Amino acid sequence: MLRKVGYKDIKREVFNRIRQNEWAPGELLPGEVVLAAEFGCARATVNRAMQELSDDGIIDRRRKGGSRVKLTPVRQATFEIPLVKSEIESKGAIYTYQLISSIKEVAPLWLQKQLSLSAYTRVQHIQCIHYADDRPYQYEDRWINHNTVPLSAEFDFNTQSPNEWLVNEVPYTNAEVRFSATISDVKIAQALEMANGEAVFKAERTTWLSDEPVTFVTLYFVKGYEMLISY
């Protein structure tokens, strides 16, 4: 006996037709009513399938315009931005952390530009190292906007890393990360206990709370670090 078709069946079938070029990039797909008739199910079921395909970046949908196959049906990969602590512990290592400095100061010019801050905005500048099994794992160089996060001026970052504290205490609405490769300079090399001139994986993250910059952080990962994404 034939099983009832579910939205997952429809999703798979439509995806296959797209993959096999039965429906080519840019092409207008049949409407939900038509597909519902073909698959013998309710329109709502087709709707859910198509909506997820849209979320997955396979098709574009517009009211009245209908659904069409994306011109570049790029698959989207999702990856999680974990807490360093969780990341380290999930590898079975013991997490420790050391604060190097926490200074209240006026935002330097480059940071003003980077975060579109007004002049003389005060920021908290924090530098620290995250360890996995007592070996350096990540060097964190962070700036927190006093205007949006006044509490940062008082908190004792010896007890908890700014990373963890912010995640737990300060919400954000949107963020941006820039990944790149760089060469270890003296400061980084010393902090991460590696030679000078080594390849370092670098991440620069900025977060905002409804257009107000919250924090800017540069993370330097120890030599050999890999960021893995499956999809």
Added chain:
Amino acid sequence: MLRKVGYKDIKREVFNRIRQNEWAPGELLPGEVVLAAEFGCARATVNRAMQELSDDGIIDRRRKGGSRVKLTPVRQATFEIPLVKSEIESKGAIYTYQLISSIKEVAPLWLQKQLSLSAYTRVQHIQCIHYADDRPYQYEDRWINHNTVPLSAEFDFNTQSPNEWLVNEVPYTNAEVRFSATISDVKIAQALEMANGEAVFKAERTTWLSDEPVTFVTLYFVKGYEMLISY
């Protein structure tokens, strides 16, 4: 007059309560029926809101177990894996491409291990360079499995890059990318017209078609390259 509550309102409200620690990490949330009563809507509406929060990585849901706030409410970022060609053209630069070599050979040992290939599996080894405005942008070092993609033995990769050809012709079911930083050796430095010992952003991607390895590629990006992700 009050508007009807939609699933987006519920999603936002629940998210806010979680952010403001009204519902803490690990905590069991009210069931869908309860929430539906509170918000004065149908259970299906709450269901959609909660399902999306689950997709977004905010909460965990289990049948009978109910929904709870994720212990580490990590936000997921989605990013697209673009075609090099599209990536370059979207920056307003002119894309060109040069094939260096395309050789049919038996998979070397390290690749056999990497892709879990049986011994003596034949592969196509392709090396090429992608240019933006005639300046090197990316060096591609690719291996294609002849068993899964026999056509790769015949195709003339002078006319189209393996990247583009594969995306258009060969489907895959899952993939894995590893991003890291490395130092340019002689070969890479020469290909990307940069000095020896510079920092290079590296990506290694493996794709499978239902457990059959399709291709393994190492991409080296020119000095200064940044991968940007917003979320």
Added chain:
DNA sequence: ATTGATATTATGTCTATACATAAAAATTAT
């Protein structure tokens, strides 16, 4: 030809209801 009003249409969303299913909880058998 251009503008503006109006109709049309495909998707977006909500509802009430029903049944499915996984997993925890309670109960019974060993």
Added chain:
DNA sequence: ATAATTTTTATGTATAGACATAATATCAAT
């Protein structure tokens, strides 16, 4: 006590019907 079985429950999914909404298409007026 422990294992096997049944019950309960929260989520998962499907449906028919309804109305909302955005965007296109059409047609009328300038």
